[in-house]
Amino acid sequence: MSEMTKQRPKHLALHEIRLPLAGFASILHRVSGAGLFLMLPLLIWLLQLSLGSTQDSATMFAAVTGNWLVKLILLGLLWAFLHHFCMGIRILLIDIHVGVEKQQAHNSAMTVMVVSLALTAILGLKLLGAY
Amino acid sequence: MQRLVVGAGYGLKDWLAQRITGVVMAVFTLIMFAAALGGAMASREAWQAFMANGFIRFLSFLFIVSLCYHAWVGVRDIWMDYLNSAALRLFLHVMTLLALVGYAGWAIQIIWRL
Numbered sequence: 001m002s003e004m005t006k007q008r009p010k011h012l013a014l015h016e017i018r019l020p021l022a023g024f025a026s027i028l029h030r031v032s033g034a035g036l037f038l039m040l041p042l043l044i045w046l047l048q049l050s051l052g053s054t055q056d057s058a059t060m061f062a063a064v065t066g067n068w069l070v071k072l073i074l075l076g077l078l079w080a081f082l083h084h085f086c087m088g089i090r091i092l093l094i095d096i097h098v099g100v101e102k103q104q105a106h107n108s109a110m111t112v113m114v115v116s117l118a119l120t121a122i123l124g125l126k127l128l129g130a131y
Numbered sequence: 132m133q134r135l136v137v138g139a140g141y142g143l144k145d146w147l148a149q150r151i152t153g154v155v156m157a158v159f160t161l162i163m164f165a166a167a168l169g170g171a172m173a174s175r176e177a178w179q180a181f182m183a184n185g186f187i188r189f190l191s192f193l194f195i196v197s198l199c200y201h202a203w204v205g206v207r208d209i210w211m212d213y214l215n216s217a218a219l220r221l222f223l224h225v226m227t228l229l230a231l232v233g234y235a236g237w238a239i240q241i242i243w244r245l
Contacts, residue, residue, distance in 0.1 A: 092150065
């Protein structure tokens with residue numbers, strides 16, 4: 001191989017990477033996406049129970065969503081969804097050249113973190129039946 | 132010549148698909164949020180009546196298909212970034228694809244029989 005030829009494929013050395021905030025928010029985009037993917041069976045099952053016509057499905061839905069461990073997982077998935085959603089909008093904006101500058105990108109990453117955590121708190125309290 | 136298995140041959144198409152499916156899901160999310168504020172999730176009966184609506188079912192179908200395509204591109208990128216073994220990557224790509232196709236069928240079946 002000539003020196004000009006790049007070595008492919010490239011693989012990332014995670015332990016050597018020190019991330020700025022925008023990078024941290026970005027890796028959370030990936031982590032949240034992976035979490036949502038892994039929990040898809042639970043979410044589809046809950047959809048099935050919520051739309052089931054029998055009394056059994058209604059009883060099961062209440063029992064499953066009443067479990068504290070399930071509530072904790074759903075709270076985590078709520079954050080994952082909201083973070084992924086907000087980061088997605090940020091990515092679409094950067095695609096159309098909005099907020100590309102370093103400081104702007106830092107600020108928008110901070111906004112994503114704050115907004116997704118705030119929405120998780122607001123909607124999470126609803127999920128847990130606080131209001 | 133020594134060839135590396137990297138699975139190239141996509142790029143712009145997947146990049147674009149990731150954006151389009153993302154926008155479809157974002158719009159659906161906002162519709163569902165508005166519906167929730169309007170009381171569509173106030174009771175089990177209200178939720179089931181809402182989801183049985185033909186137009187909502189059409190949108191739900193688009194959401195499920197978008198989600199599975201979006202997840203395929205995203206999860207495949209994760210395997211490609213972190214796994215060195217081509218054999219392991221291929222195995223997990225296939226597992227991911229099979230899981231997502233199965234999930235899509237399962238979820239569509241749930242909304243379509245309403």
